[in-house]
Amino acid sequence: MDSPNAIATPHPILRSDYRPPAWLVPAVHLEVELDPAATRVRARLSVEPQGGTPGAPLRLDGAPGMVPERIAVDGRPLGAEEWRIEGEQLVIPLDQGAHIVDTEVVIAPEGNTQLMGLYASGGLLCTQCEAEGFRRITFFPDRPDVLSRYTVRMVADRARYPVLLANGDQTGTGDMTDGRHWAEWHDPFPKPCYLFAMVAGDLKANRDRFVTASGRSVELGIWVREADLPRTAHAMAALKASMAWDERVYGREYDLSIFNIVAVADFNFGAMENKGLNIFNSRYILADPETATDADYDAVAGVVAHEYFHNWSGNRVTCRDWFQLSLKEGFTVFRDQEFSADQGSRAVKRIEDVRVLRAAQFPEDAGPLAHPIRPDSYLEISNFYTATIYNKGAEVIRMLHTMLGAEGFRRGSDRYFDENDGTAATCEDFLRAMETANGVDLGGFRRWYGQAGTPRVRALLSHDAASGTARLSLAQIVPPTPGQPDKLPMPIPLRLALFGAESGRTLVPERVHILSEAEDSILFPAIGERPVLSINRGFSAPVVIESDRSAEDLAFLSAHDDDPFARFEAMQQLMVDTLVALIEGRPADEAAVIEAVRTTLADEALDAAFVGEAVLLPTEAFLGDQLAQVDPVAIRRAREGLRQRLGRTLEAQWRAAYAATAANGFALTPVAKGRRRLRTVALGYIAASGAADAAALALAQFEAADNMTDRYGALGVLGSMVAPERERALEGFYERYRADALVLDKWFTVQALSTREDTAEQVARLARHPDFTLANPNRLRALVGAFAANQHAFHAADGSGYRFVADMILAADPINAQTAARLVPPLGRWRRFEPMRAALMRAELERIVATPGLSRDVFEQASKSLG
Ligand code: PHE
Numbered sequence: 118m119d120s121p122n123a124i125a126t127p128h129p130i131l132r133s134d135y136r137p138p139a140w141l142v143p144a145v146h147l148e149v150e151l152d153p154a155a156t157r158v159r160a161r162l163s164v165e166p167q168g169g170t171p172g173a174p175l176r177l178d179g180a181p182g183m184v185p186e187r188i189a190v191d192g193r194p195l196g197a198e199e200w201r202i203e204g205e206q207l208v209i210p211l212d213q214g215a216h217i218v219d220t221e222v223v224i225a226p227e228g229n230t231q232l233m234g235l236y237a238s239g240g241l242l243c244t245q246c247e248a249e250g251f252r253r254i255t256f257f258p259d260r261p262d263v264l265s266r267y268t269v270r271m272v273a274d275r276a277r278y279p280v281l282l283a284n285g286d287q288t289g290t291g292d293m294t295d296g297r298h299w300a301e302w303h304d305p306f307p308k309p310c311y312l313f314a315m316v317a318g319d320l321k322a323n324r325d326r327f328v329t330a331s332g333r334s335v336e337l338g339i340w341v342r343e344a345d346l347p348r349t350a351h352a353m354a355a356l357k358a359s360m361a362w363d364e365r366v367y368g369r370e371y372d373l374s375i376f377n378i379v380a381v382a383d384f385n386f387g388a389m390e391n392k393g394l395n396i397f398n399s400r401y402i403l404a405d406p407e408t409a410t411d412a413d414y415d416a417v418a419g420v421v422a423h424e425y426f427h428n429w430s431g432n433r434v435t436c437r438d439w440f441q442l443s444l445k446e447g448f449t450v451f452r453d454q455e456f457s458a459d460q461g462s463r464a465v466k467r468i469e470d471v472r473v474l475r476a477a478q479f480p481e482d483a484g485p486l487a488h489p490i491r492p493d494s495y496l497e498i499s500n501f502y503t504a505t506i507y508n509k510g511a512e513v514i515r516m517l518h519t520m521l522g523a524e525g526f527r528r529g530s531d532r533y534f535d536e537n538d539g540t541a542a543t544c545e546d547f548l549r550a551m552e553t554a555n556g557v558d559l560g561g562f563r564r565w566y567g568q569a570g571t572p573r574v575r576a577l578l579s580h581d582a583a584s585g586t587a588r589l590s591l592a593q594i595v596p597p598t599p600g601q602p603d604k605l606p607m608p609i610p611l612r613l614a615l616f617g618a619e620s621g622r623t624l625v626p627e628r629v630h631i632l633s634e635a636e637d638s639i640l641f642p643a644i645g646e647r648p649v650l651s652i653n654r655g656f657s658a659p660v661v662i663e664s665d666r667s668a669e670d671l672a673f674l675s676a677h678d679d680d681p682f683a684r685f686e687a688m689q690q691l692m693v694d695t696l697v698a699l700i701e702g703r704p705a706d707e708a709a710v711i712e713a714v715r716t717t718l719a720d721e722a723l724d725a726a727f728v729g730e731a732v733l734l735p736t737e738a739f740l741g742d743q744l745a746q747v748d749p750v751a752i753r754r755a756r757e758g759l760r761q762r763l764g765r766t767l768e769a770q771w772r773a774a775y776a777a778t779a780a781n782g783f784a785l786t787p788v789a790k791g792r793r794r795l796r797t798v799a800l801g802y803i804a805a806s807g808a809a810d811a812a813a814l815a816l817a818q819f820e821a822a823d824n825m826t827d828r829y830g831a832l833g834v835l836g837s838m839v840a841p842e843r844e845r846a847l848e849g850f851y852e853r854y855r856a857d858a859l860v861l862d863k864w865f866t867v868q869a870l871s872t873r874e875d876t877a878e879q880v881a882r883l884a885r886h887p888d889f890t891l892a893n894p895n896r897l898r899a900l901v902g903a904f905a906a907n908q909h910a911f912h913a914a915d916g917s918g919y920r921f922v923a924d925m926i927l928a929a930d931p932i933n934a935q936t937a938a939r940l941v942p943p944l945g946r947w948r949r950f951e952p953m954r955a956a957l958m959r960a961e962l963e964r965i966v967a968t969p970g971l972s973r974d975v976f977e978q979a980s981k982s983l984g
């Protein structure tokens with residue numbers, strides 16, 4: 118490679134290079150004098166040698182430009198010749214045996230825009246240490262297999278930072294004579310440094326209490342700015358429900374007497390599971406009907422549960438190295454998905470989760486950044502907090518759950534927690550616990566951890582009327598991915614059933630068939646009528662099913678299957694088949710789609726939430742994924758055409774659904790949420806029909822709304838219209854919410870997602886809006902992340918969309934490399950597009966890679982995307 122970065126090209130970290138640490142750090146004492154401009158950190162590490170090369174020096178990770186102001190070993194200050202800096206590491210030769218190592222550094226949180234380590238956010242000081250942020254706070258062996266007991270003494274100005282929080286229990290507080298105060302915290306549980314956290318600020322707590330199954334009382338606190346206190350009730354309810362759920366479903370109790378959550382406005386990810394002190398992006402804590410949609414409410418509960426569940430799957434048992442990330446993330450996503458399914462509608466939750474998987478993970482698995490759920494190498498670990506590690510990881514755990522059954526899975530998880538408690542474990546440890554607890558061999562299943570790519574399963578059902586038998590032929594292909602040209606077959610658990618095409622009866626009740634080989638077939642006796650195949654029910658495996666089911670059979674399943682997910686799926690497949698045919702100019706059975714939607718709308722046994730999901734057309738992006746080569750214009754034309762005809766043909770039905778779901782008092786029950794969902798979906802179809810009153814209807818919903826779901830739903834419909842009502846709603850929304858950052862994000866997003874022809878210009882203007890900032894990750898994603906997901910505007914034929922996103926990546930990179938890097942993957946899909954667009958996308962990636970001073974984060978994503 119001959120880019121200017123070639124000299125500085127970082128070395129990949131390899132999983133095969135793992136070596137246990139030479140030195141352990143059983144205890145850490147920190148003394149932190151907090152100050153936004155100059156925070157002094159004194160660290161006292163108790164170190165002892167372990168297993169590594171005897172005589173190896175102590176190596177402590179640091180950050181660029183970080184220098185120790187003082188180093189002492191066993192109380193004796195070291196001279197300059199007794200230590201050295203190598204790269205970003207502090208290297209101290211030590212005799213074998215235990216030592217006490219003191220270091221002192223000064224850091225500047227207010228200048229920390231990367232939001233890793235100690236940083237300032239809206240008057241607060243807070244930390245983010247996963248994956249490698251602790252090394253920006255003090256010199257330390259920053260790797261998850263070094264577990265320590267922490268004692269932290271925080272000192273700060275009492276007026277500015279009245280609240281001082283860290284992990285574990287508070288062991289003392291006091292005032293100083295100079296206007297500062299201090300607090301000391303001790304965490305009795307050994308933990309890796311990525312779980313360390315500290316917060317100082319003027320915060321108020323929503324306090325509550327939870328009594329565990331064994332009768333211990335836990336003080337709960339959700340800490341926010343005073344004005345946000347009324348918006349913390351939902352998060353608190355979710356926290357208590359999560360604590361009870363983990364006791365009931367996994368037998369896991371909370372283990373400290375305090376559990377605190379802090380909400381911050383500037384945060385790189387969703388939230389962080391620091392031991393006893395979770396820190397959240399405020400968008401996953403704050404919710405009230407005026408400012409949060411139903412989807413926001415669900416996200417709050419899901420993320421609160423996720424972080425809470427990490428206390429066991431992540432904290433009590435952590436990861437040996439970052440290649441094992443899915444050990445904690447895949448498992449914990451599975452746990453939070455199941456929690457949410459138990460709290461609300463299981464069927465709708467499954468549909469939503471599969472939508473996310475298909476929108477984010479399938480394209481990743483089919484592109485240049487594809488990696489297995491347990492990767493083999495990385496340049497920058499922050500780039501591996503991916504849909505593959507999280508969402509595919511969760512599907513892999515779900516397959517184990519399906520194959521072992523709920524009880525077997527529980528036996529395995531009990532064993533995993535018992536055997537590995539207090540240690541840093543591997544995916545292999547998890548699999549072995551599942552195996553021994555159940556007396557099974559998961560040999561072939563391990564391939565799911567090592568092989569990337571979404572398997573494709575061909576499922577062909579034939580019927581022999583004369584012998585009254587049916588045969589299902591199955592074949593799997595795992596496609597090649599970067600660095601993995603050849604794949605072995607993987608065990609794929611398929612839930613399947615057969616229905617009678619004439620009688621509608623169940624001919625073969627649901628069973629789980631594990632497709633372990635490349636090919637396989639099943640013979641079904643006593644099949645007297647033509648059978649219809651229902652397969653991958655409940656989305657039992659994260660695969661693509663290729664079948665030859667006709668439009669008629671799919672319509673039949675969409676109306677009669679007894680698995681709600683399979684019903685949804687049949688409708689989706691019918692829509693996909695029809696739209697792909699339209700896009701490719703082949704004959705398409707549009708009438709079948711319209712009739713299936715009509716039937717679903719008319720089915721009074723279905724709940725509104727399900728109907729709202731089932732009648733939605735597949736997204737443009739998903740349709741693109743089905744095609745050999747993506748032409749976004751052709752996709753848009755076909756999809757909008759079908760949407761219009763659905764809107765027009767069924768206009769009376771949409772209006773009836775709209776009227777039947779009219780708002781009637783805000784409630785957060787699944788029924789009320791489902792009605793709001795269907796209401797806005799119906800409004801969208803009424804607008805698609807071209808009805809003259811659509812804009813007025815949407816504006817009326819917008820103005821009469823007593824909750825954000827209805828208001829934002831209406832705004833979403835208006836956002837793509839050309840009508841004075843649109844401008845009126847956007848202005849009204851801005852004026853009403855301009856002081857509320859989370860809601861203002863929605864205002865940016867709705868415009869970035871608009872299907873209007875002038876979206877690119879509008880978004881360019883919004884990037885210069887005084888409320889836009891590159892420094893806040895939520896805002897950056899709200900505008901640029903949303904724009905890059907807008908298939909029409911981003912893929913403008915002249916390449917202006919690509920140029921805009923690349924410009925924003927380059928502008929954001931020096932400020933926040935992690936967030937900038939997460940904007941790269943949409944450009945990395947270039948290979949899937951027609952040649953003109955592919956060349957334009959490539960050119961932007963090349964421009965990015967050629968930029969001097971690029972972060973390792975963006976360099977990795979952009980260079981791999983070209984590769
Ligand atoms: N571990 C966090 C989670 O899944 C995600 C995270 C990663 C947050 C890195 C911040 C930094 O819940």
Ligand code: ZN
Binds near residue numbers: 423427445446449
């Ligand atoms: Zn997590």
